[in-house]
Amino acid sequence: MTDLRARIVGDEGSLQRLAAAIPGFSGYRELGLRRKADELVRQHLVGLLDDILTRAKQIVAQWSDAGRLEYLDPLDRLVGRLRKVRDNLRYADYGYTGWWDAVKIKEDELDNMYAYDLKMREQIVAIDGAVQDLGTATEQDLTAKMATVDEQIARLQSAVDHRGEMTASLVP
Secondary structure, three states: OOOOHHHHOOOHHHHHHHOOOOOOOOHHHHHHHHHHHHHHHHHHHHHHHHHOOOOOOOHHHHHHHHOHHHHHHHHHHHHEEEEHHHHHHHHOOOOOOOOOOOOOOOOOHHHHHHHHHHHHHHHHHHHHHHHOOOOOOOOOOHHHHHHHHHHHHHHHHHHHHHHHHHHHHHOO
């Protein structure tokens, strides 16, 4: 994944570049870019989770058609947990403060949040692969594969929770 901050700068218009020439504005502008990058990364992660949820629904339909009804309840529980993680990430606090806020979050702290969010992407990609494996699982390995998905969802939830703690620690 490319660094979204560089892409945002490249997409700016002439008015934004002119405003950057104003003394003192460039620091605020840089924070604004980090804020936007944080928002875009999290939107991307939520989009990936939405794709996984769609894939899981397709597996439910597959299993229903094949008469594998005994596995639908455990899969539905996994889907519910994954949806909860997605919602927790979607509605988590953003890693920034506004222009007039009394507490200012430093640039390096925002960079750490950005890097942390990108690491969560790796976990989401792993979950995606594990969910895809469920679609081709045999009766013998289905329980183990579902356990793998469950563990990965738990790790992602822990990462999302830790992100919330990181955000809270930035504000004294």
